Amino acid sequence: HRLGFEEVIYGASKSVALLTDILKDYSDKKTNVLVTKLQENKAKILLEKYKTAFYDEESGIFMLSAIDNNEEKAARIGIISAGSSDIGVAHEAYYTLAYMGVKSKIIHDIGVAGLHRLLNRLEEIKSFDILIVIAGFEGALPTVMGGLLPQPIIAVPTSVGYGTGKGGETALRAMLTSCANGISVVNIDNGYGAALSAFRMIKLLEKK
Amino acid sequence: HRLGFEEVIYGASKSVALLTDILKDYSDKKTNVLVTKLQENKAKILLEKYKTAFYDEESGIFMLSAIDNNEEKAARIGIISAGSSDIGVAHEAYYTLAYMGVKSKIIHDIGVAGLHRLLNRLEEIKSFDILIVIAGFEGALPTVMGGLLPQPIIAVPTSVGYGTGKGGETALRAMLTSCANGISVVNIDNGYGAALSAFRMIKLLEKK
Amino acid sequence: HRLGFEEVIYGASKSVALLTDILKDYSDKKTNVLVTKLQENKAKILLEKYKTAFYDEESGIFMLSAIDNNEEKAARIGIISAGSSDIGVAHEAYYTLAYMGVKSKIIHDIGVAGLHRLLNRLEEIKSFDILIVIAGFEGALPTVMGGLLPQPIIAVPTSVGYGTGKGGETALRAMLTSCANGISVVNIDNGYGAALSAFRMIKLLEKK
Amino acid sequence: HRLGFEEVIYGASKSVALLTDILKDYSDKKTNVLVTKLQENKAKILLEKYKTAFYDEESGIFMLSAIDNNEEKAARIGIISAGSSDIGVAHEAYYTLAYMGVKSKIIHDIGVAGLHRLLNRLEEIKSFDILIVIAGFEGALPTVMGGLLPQPIIAVPTSVGYGTGKGGETALRAMLTSCANGISVVNIDNGYGAALSAFRMIKLLEKK
Amino acid sequence: HRLGFEEVIYGASKSVALLTDILKDYSDKKTNVLVTKLQENKAKILLEKYKTAFYDEESGIFMLSAIDNNEEKAARIGIISAGSSDIGVAHEAYYTLAYMGVKSKIIHDIGVAGLHRLLNRLEEIKSFDILIVIAGFEGALPTVMGGLLPQPIIAVPTSVGYGTGKGGETALRAMLTSCANGISVVNIDNGYGAALSAFRMIKLLEKK
Amino acid sequence: HRLGFEEVIYGASKSVALLTDILKDYSDKKTNVLVTKLQENKAKILLEKYKTAFYDEESGIFMLSAIDNNEEKAARIGIISAGSSDIGVAHEAYYTLAYMGVKSKIIHDIGVAGLHRLLNRLEEIKSFDILIVIAGFEGALPTVMGGLLPQPIIAVPTSVGYGTGKGGETALRAMLTSCANGISVVNIDNGYGAALSAFRMIKLLEKK
Amino acid sequence: HRLGFEEVIYGASKSVALLTDILKDYSDKKTNVLVTKLQENKAKILLEKYKTAFYDEESGIFMLSAIDNNEEKAARIGIISAGSSDIGVAHEAYYTLAYMGVKSKIIHDIGVAGLHRLLNRLEEIKSFDILIVIAGFEGALPTVMGGLLPQPIIAVPTSVGYGTGKGGETALRAMLTSCANGISVVNIDNGYGAALSAFRMIKLLEKK
Amino acid sequence: HRLGFEEVIYGASKSVALLTDILKDYSDKKTNVLVTKLQENKAKILLEKYKTAFYDEESGIFMLSAIDNNEEKAARIGIISAGSSDIGVAHEAYYTLAYMGVKSKIIHDIGVAGLHRLLNRLEEIKSFDILIVIAGFEGALPTVMGGLLPQPIIAVPTSVGYGTGKGGETALRAMLTSCANGISVVNIDNGYGAALSAFRMIKLLEKK
Numbered sequence A, B, C, D, E, F, G, H: 001h002r003l004g005f006e007e008v009i010y011g012a013s014k015s016v017a018l019l020t021d022i023l024k025d026y027s028d029k030k031t032n033v034l035v036t037k038l039q040e041n042k043a044k045i046l047l048e049k050y051k052t053a054f055y056d057e058e059s060g061i062f063m064l065s066a067i068d069n070n071e072e073k074a075a076r077i078g079i080i081s082a083g084s085s086d087i088g089v090a091h092e093a094y095y096t097l098a099y100m101g102v103k104s105k106i107i108h109d110i111g112v113a114g115l116h117r118l119l120n121r122l123e124e125i126k127s128f129d130i131l132i133v134i135a136g137f138e139g140a141l142p143t144v145m146g147g148l149l150p151q152p153i154i155a156v157p158t159s160v161g162y163g164t165g166k167g168g169e170t171a172l173r174a175m176l177t178s179c180a181n182g183i184s185v186v187n188i189d190n191g192y193g194a195a196l197s198a199f200r201m202i203k204l205l206e207k208k
Ligand SMILES: Nc1ncnc2c1ncn2[C@@H]1O[C@H](COP(=O)(O)O)[C@@H](O)[C@H]1O
Pocket: B008, B009, B010, B011, B036, B037, B190, B192, B193, C178, C179, C180, C181, D083, D084, D085, D109, D113
């Protein structure tokens, strides 16, 4: 692909028949491919066909072949989640980065309601080049992080919550309206987009 | 008034003529009265008529007679604002409480984007019985306060911000969706309502 | 927990696997724990594992061990519901308070459309320290209560209704926009948050 | 006019030039005509031209000739307003009915927050054939009236309020979602439409 | 019941257990009762218990005993539907009126897109005292009817449609914003409310 | 211009300074140019500079030189407006077409509330190749036209109305949700876009 | 049918019983009929009854008898889709046109994110008389096409996407707000409406 | 400032009195300071006081002292605008970056509706490290850029447009929903936030 991004397929609105067609092309070319937001019932059928394929239930990430171990030690990107319910979106970012060949590490459940948990992990978080910060409910975590840390921060609102959370709209709007400096935002539940945004920065760093 | 609340008049949608009528009743009875959200152009005309009346430009609070000094030392209610732009709403709460005979203190501009300012004032804030926490933009301050402090917290979203802030809707929704425990919320810019909610608690405390 | 609140887990967006992990910690420590908004199919699996656990179908409240009888006689908090369809939210508030060690009493189905039912119970309602007032549809009950009673009122909109009720949005907005004095509001269907808001007030009362 | 309704002109979006054209036709025919929601600056110019015309500033109602006194004693329609800020909408209904030849009476400022004011006037209100019930803020008045009285009730939400009131949307939605029986609703601030809805009922009564 | 309305129960958000309790009271008193918006799976269980009960699948109307034949000949209320998909809402209005003892007649599928069908039925429609006009999609039918006929018109938007129809919101807003004179509106899919609004008028007619 | 469309400038958000710069280019090239939605105060300044320029106050259309008379007799496009308040949008379409060299005719004020006015003009309307149908309030006119006539219909919602009209949103949604066949829609108040959509059809016809 | 359009039935909100009734009429008359948006479970039952009927799973299109081959060579209408997930809407347009007797061709998956794919097909696309351009997500394809090509363009937003896509609302709004010239728009997922809009143009072309 | 960001003041909601207070501090310390979104009438008063201050009318940017020439030759950040109406937002980004000591260059008016203008400038645009892409109306430009170029892209929606543009909401949603890879987004009209997001990346690059 001209821009150096690997090919990626949006799985949620495609029928098994159509996905089978598309995957066959890659399988024949012996190329790996990433499918996002694939529902479990459809994944099961495809896993039957492609015995060596990989599927992560939390995120709906599917790949024709599992990626090599994404060793956390050299992680350049920190994936920070506010609550353990945000695990699916964190995984989507993690596996997308792995597929792009970029190491990352997930730090779970350090939401703003218990500030000490966040402050305890601050030194570790400072060590990453780029932060992907994931939060549902009121989405306050990226605002707090933005006031504490100087790295690029990509905020990802999640659909976790109910009522006034409006399926992630409130977290999204809170992140966009943040009074903290220089946070940028991607679509609700879009771990994939956050990973690609980080990937563009990584490529820029490597060019230098 | 049966419930022990003083009479209050909503000034924003009343004509000067109508307000003049209403104020005359109170003036004749030599009773003070509180008018909220009174626009400056209308206030000017009424101040001409009632020379000893009080008007605060930031909040639009008008009273037939100025209240005695609300000495901060014994303040039982802390009015915490995230940004200095929230001053009008803070004043609305302050003067309403003063009118109800309750002492309060305003602590300005300790928003979440600079967490140290907030942490520096924490000991002082701990000393209040009840907190009114005011924020515009993404409205994260009550969430952070709720995670740090055990008092009753009344959150007031303000219409400060632009674009995705939607005139206070985002701060409102963030406060209602907050993952922090036991925060309750009033209407956008409703410093008056927050003061009355606090007043109900104060009355309960006094009954005991 | 530093603030004196017991630990609480949001059950709706967590997988059984994740919940099992979390509950194991508490079970090992022989500590009770509250899970909110747990779906019935997930609850059934967990009840298999934890034979002495408690689950309330109406509210989705789950606890590792059932709480002692919350005798209504000494109830300090009145939980008032407008319609019998609001029962789930009333239960969520009730069990959360019980878990926090606070006695409360539920008074069902005294909505505004039949004002006499409400007026008949007024004396009893006056006796509570704090009121949690729950209503769906147009959400008028807290407004009427606020005009009749001087206690702190925590209003909880519910998602009961259809069409223009918008899953509780209309009741929520009506409560926030109420012309009655000093009502504060929590998220749609958030019986838990209302309970914690009341709990903050109870703690304040006890401190005095 | 075929349906027996008099001709009515929507004044808000028409230029003075266009209105002058239209009024000339009626003036030449020596027929009265009703213009609604006419802005004050435009009314002033037209009043210059038509010296005997009538204009009400609160409602923006304009008529080529003032109507005869609409004696309240025989009023068949009660126009009930929740707050004195709703006066403009009440006037719009009143003058439209007068123009249609129907007697009505306005009862001001008996909103739900002070239930006793409403209950004090109940006997009088019972005597009307049809009720037009006007409220801004949370719009609870028609719900309470609907539970107390058996007449046809036409609810009119007004744009009085701020923040979560959303220019009348909240009152509108609350009225439509009302748990009270058989209330019907017209557009925000639409005193004119409420009057015409009542007029259709009056015509039906007269046919019988 | 004081207002002369029969007792009615909202079935959609109540459990079978709760409904069973409530119905038992009526059954014991040998009184009929109307339940609205009852889901089919719940209705089946209740029909097992109450062998002589009545249930209409299209509308979800349930009654402890079927009503006597509502002979159309003397119908005073015309229930007009725009499309055959609106049948459920039409039935809800029809059975509610029957339960209240009022005769009505349904005229199906005369939507605005084929104006001739509507014009063909105009003479018949003129004969009713009151019109309940039901439409989904863009909801134009009440506007057209309001321009052609002088009776009271109660407009009912339905959730039939997709995309920009927004579950009935578009039809609702179109009806409220209608440029036709004196149409009043009830909640989306609220055939029940329309029937009760008509019933209030019928009672007024009978009083005269 | 490659597609055969003349150059058009959006005037509403440009400063007089910037517009002056842009117009100078055209003036120097002695080419006419169309500016849309130009506010009156800015137009006055530009008319001072360009004495032979043309400006229409109703629509805000500005051209460097007035176009030749667009004789109505050979009009191929009918511009139909529901109310006389829609005149500005009708003019925007008319002048844009004239600028593109296409003859059109405006038929005013034949809204749905008075169906006879519309039916009276039906023969004339049938003679146009293409219809631009403009309506505010509930926007029902295109639906009725679509059921009566077979031509291409471009529907234009206008911002005329108040309250539930939501600045044209309701008319827009009603037109998009229309149960009538094959109506297409442009932005609120977008007479310009409707004209260009018609122009694309005219070009297709001419190619044949 | 008077306008020359074939009869079409909206299948989504009709019960199998009602559809069976309606289809029987056509079957008895030995006339074909088109049903749109028919759900698979309902289609299966109807296909049992009408053995020679046609059903397309992607679009939910059902016809009593399959149409003759719509040979692509002479296609006058290009149906352009941005992503392969938009296939259902493309099919709805295609089969509706076929039913109306108009040849069309679908060009799949040439979305804006990979501009070269679009530019590669530009010559072919130029050859169509009319373009139906279908896109979900951000809906940018019609804007780009409108800047490159002079034909009539009917834009169809689809509900493909998640989060901020809001079930097609974002694509819809983007198409309506497009800065490209003369694009008109139909309802979300409304392949049927786009086909009928194109059909109106085809009829106009044929009349000439 | 701890994070290396210079101090910035939000000017839109502060009174002249408050701004004067704040600026005095900086002036006394002889430190420059940036004020954003300052209205012209307030700027004029402050410019009177601070004779050497800088104010840009298009963006509302105010600084106590003008910054040195931000020579474009070494620009690392490309600020790309879709239309000349987006100039204010482009300036806000440009001056903020200059204040932070970062060189940037603005490329105006290369919107998607005329794709050739964009393609003509592609080589130049490729040379920047980071792109800030600004668009109003349907906001398609970042999507097209994202498909053509590999750099980090920060998308800024603007409030330019009308009707369905909803003050920038449509452009915002389109950018967030973009099918192009790895675009991140800031608040509507937030040139300041885009600049700070770019600044975080620049700091990361410099650290390496
Ligand atoms: N700023 C405010 N926000 C909400 N409610 C208010 C406000 N000011 C006054 N009120 C309430 O509105 C009622 C007065 O309305 P009115 O009769 O229109 O003056 C009083 O009962 C007050 O409790």
